[in-house]
Amino acid sequence: MIESKNISKIYKTGETDFFALKNISFKIEDGEFVAIMGPSGSGKSTLMHILGALDTPSEGKYFLDGQDVSTLSDDELADIRKSKIGFVFQVFNLLPRATVLRNVMLPLVYAGVEKETRKKVAEKAMFAVGLEEDHFYHLSNQLSGGQTQRVAIARALVNEPSLILADEPTGNLDTKTGEIVIQTFQKLNLEQGKTIILITHEQEVAQYAKRIIHIRDGQIIDDKKTEMKK
Amino acid sequence: MKIGDIFEETYSALSSNKIRSSLTILGIVIGIASVIILISIGQGASGSIQSNIESIGSNLIIVSPGVQRGAGTMVSSGRGSAKSLKLTDAEAIASEISGIKAVAAEVSGRYQITAKGQNTNTTVDGTVPDYATVRNLEIESGSFLSQQNIENASKVAVIGPSVRDDLFGEDVDPVGQTIKINKIQFKIIGLTKEKGGAGFGSQDDMIFIPISTAQRFLSGNEYVTSINVAAVDAESTSIVQQEITDLLLEKHNIADSTLADFSTMNQADLLSSATSITDTLTMLLGAVAGISLVVGGIGIMNMMLTSVTERTKEIGLRKAIGAKRKDINLQFFTEAVSLTFLGGAIGILMGWSVAFILTYFNILTASVSLSSVLLAFGVSTAIGIIFGYYPARRASQLNPIDALRYE
Numbered sequence: 087m088i089e090s091k092n093i094s095k096i097y098k099t100g101e102t103d104f105f106a107l108k109n110i111s112f113k114i115e116d117g118e119f120v121a122i123m124g125p126s127g128s129g130k131s132t133l134m135h136i137l138g139a140l141d142t143p144s145e146g147k148y149f150l151d152g153q154d155v156s157t158l159s160d161d162e163l164a165d166i167r168k169s170k171i172g173f174v175f176q177v178f179n180l181l182p183r184a185t186v187l188r189n190v191m192l193p194l195v196y197a198g199v200e201k202e203t204r205k206k207v208a209e210k211a212m213f214a215v216g217l218e219e220d221h222f223y224h225l226s227n228q229l230s231g232g233q234t235q236r237v238a239i240a241r242a243l244v245n246e247p248s249l250i251l252a253d254e255p256t257g258n259l260d261t262k263t264g265e266i267v268i269q270t271f272q273k274l275n276l277e278q279g280k281t282i283i284l285i286t287h288e289q290e291v292a293q294y295a296k297r298i299i300h301i302r303d304g305q306i307i308d309d310k311k312t313e314m315k316k
Numbered sequence: 317m318k319i320g321d322i323f324e325e326t327y328s329a330l331s332s333n334k335i336r337s338s339l340t341i342l343g344i345v346i347g348i349a350s351v352i353i354l355i356s357i358g359q360g361a362s363g364s365i366q367s368n369i370e371s372i373g374s375n376l377i378i379v380s381p382g383v384q385r386g387a388g389t390m391v392s393s394g395r396g397s398a399k400s401l402k403l404t405d406a407e408a409i410a411s412e413i414s415g416i417k418a419v420a421a422e423v424s425g426r427y428q429i430t431a432k433g434q435n436t437n438t439t440v441d442g443t444v445p446d447y448a449t450v451r452n453l454e455i456e457s458g459s460f461l462s463q464q465n466i467e468n469a470s471k472v473a474v475i476g477p478s479v480r481d482d483l484f485g486e487d488v489d490p491v492g493q494t495i496k497i498n499k500i501q502f503k504i505i506g507l508t509k510e511k512g513g514a515g516f517g518s519q520d521d522m523i524f525i526p527i528s529t530a531q532r533f534l535s536g537n538e539y540v541t542s543i544n545v546a547a548v549d550a551e552s553t554s555i556v557q558q559e560i561t562d563l564l565l566e567k568h569n570i571a572d573s574t575l576a577d578f579s580t581m582n583q584a585d586l587l588s589s590a591t592s593i594t595d596t597l598t599m600l601l602g603a604v605a606g607i608s609l610v611v612g613g614i615g616i617m618n619m620m621l622t623s624v625t626e627r628t629k630e631i632g633l634r635k636a637i638g639a640k641r642k643d644i645n646l647q648f649f650t651e652a653v654s655l656t657f658l659g660g661a662i663g664i665l666m667g668w669s670v671a672f673i674l675t676y677f678n679i680l681t682a683s684v685s686l687s688s689v690l691l692a693f694g695v696s697t698a699i700g701i702i703f704g705y706y707p708a709r710r711a712s713q714l715n716p717i718d719a720l721r722y723e
């Protein structure tokens with residue numbers, strides 16, 4: 087479960103303070119599928135970095151599964167990310183010149199999982215996102231955009247995190263490929279009960295979620311449950 | 317992160333940019349190879365100078381006329397230019413000082429030598445039979461000078477192999493032939509064995525005649541140009557040297573030893589001053605090579621810093637999926653150390669081969685010592701550690717968000 091209490095993120099630009107996020111408060115229960123929408127520059131990525139324990143808020147508190155994350159050190163944050171969170175980014179998701187398998191296994195390397203078990207766990211994750219076996223040994227820069235994103239989702243899954251965060255995962259894809267990727271997220275949410283927070287500015291993508299939060303100028307302007315498109 | 321994983325990462329990072337990695341390694345290879353080669357040349361030179369000095373005799377003390385000088389300056393001080401030593405000095409040393417194996421006075425000078433139309437210019441040494449003992453001379457054919465030759469002032473000569481080569485050609489036995497020294501005819505009675513060694517101390521390019529003959533027909537006076545004394549063993553050389561000094565001072569009626577009209581030189585002193593010169597030379601050569609090693613190290617640092625900048629996004633990604641500071645630090649650090657380690661290993665092999673080739677083809681004597689190899693290896697690894705530390709630290713301290721947002 088996620089709880090943010092009056093989170094603000096302040097960037098100092100010269101003399102004036104710039105509020106990238108301003109008094110954000112919300113709760114996300116386990117198993118939810120939330121889309122965060124808003125125009126460019128509204129603070130979506132900034133929010134996701136805080137939710138993903140990549141960054142800490144300037145003000146306010148952020149609780150992840152009841153633990154206060156807002157005051158942790160660099161390495162403690164790394165531990166949280168390693169065990170609880172999986173990321174999917176818009177671009178530069180995979181290590182170039184490394185095979186798909188190696189990319190998916192990378193979080194297991196940092197988690198100190200034994201070499202023998204890594205491959206099995208990675209294969210399971212790759213099957214779960216619908217990747218076929220003959221892609222496992224392709225180099226990551228030889229994949230299509232849709233395949234790349236599914237490999238990224240598999241990698242986000244591999245540590246069995248409770249929360250998956252995706253920052254515009256379909257931003258670089260055409261509508262049809264984007265749909266396949268978004269359905270992959272939906273499947274994980276419905277079948278495995280993963281909490282998914284997805285950032286997008288496309289209405290069509292957001293429709294697949296169960297709840298949509300709109301932000302503008304660093305503030306929540308709308309937060310409502312919707313009918314999930316299947 | 318496990319050790320195996322770190323090496324896998326290192327391998328993949330270095331092999332993904334082979335040209336840049338190889339050029340960086342090359343910098344270290346050149347540095348290490350030149351350290352090995354230059355030090356081995358220095359040590360080779362020191363070894364051959366040492367064996368040269370040792371070949372002139374063993375436990376040798378040389379008494380020369382003229383002012384007292386430092387042992388090292390003897391080499392060029394024009395021995396025999398002053399006239400203060402006589403045969404009687406040599407006889408006094410032989411009879412009054414104990415712990416002496418043999419004493420041999422000599423009168424030497426350079427003269428024109430002719431034989432069968434061939435001619436050469438070389439050192440002619442008037443000396444006594446004991447000279448062979450004192451200077452470790454061996455006879456290849458015929459015999460060395462005898463006591464009889466001295467007493468009769470016979471016109472006989474023993475020649476060195478280089479002189480033989482010049483006058484008669486290689487592999488010819490010159491015994492029984494005649495040569496003219498300063499237009500006076502001499503009969504050759506012996507040929508010395510080749511001793512090797514060039515320049516100072518080489519006795520291959522010499523002619524030996526009886527000292528009495530030399531004084532009467534060549535120098536025309538009763539003085540000698542040096543007295544060679546062999547002590548019975550290494551321990552007694554310095555005592556014997558002191559006793560010779562005391563004896564000659566007394567004989568020459570000189571009270572103040574700083575005004576002595578002769579100088580004594582101990583082979584061990586000569587050796588140690590030569591060694592200290594060659595050691596300095598070796599160090600100097602090593603330092604010059606060390607500079608290129610530092611340049612190579614800067615190359616490593618440059619490559620690592622470029623690589624950290626280029627891979628900023630990768631670092632951000634790795635951090636996002638759970639890499640800690642120490643994981644990133646270790647990854648980049650291992651890359652730098654691997655580069656220098658590889659460069660060091662190749663450099664040592666290369667330096668070793670070059671030293672071997674130089675020696676094999678007689679271009680230079682180069683001897684590679686284990687200590688210089690260990691030194692080079694230690695230095696190259698240390699350079700990896702020093703020049704890899706900063707880039708790795710910089711990579712590990714990147715903020716994951718800044719790294720992810722980096723364009």
Ligand SMILES: Nc1ncnc2c1ncn2[C@@H]1O[C@H](COP(=O)(O)OP(=O)(O)OP(=O)(O)O)[C@@H](O)[C@H]1O
Pocket residue numbers: 097098099104106124125126127128129130131132133
């Ligand atoms: N390090 C920083 N220093 C100063 N301002 C920053 C910094 N990082 C982000 N910002 C500002 O914070 C605001 C929110 O940025 P953010 O990346 O969260 O927007 P976004 O909603 O993700 O936009 P987009 O849809 O274009 O990705 C922007 O105005 C941006 O300029």
Ligand SMILES: [Mg+2]
Pocket residue numbers: 130131132253
């Ligand atoms: Mg963004």
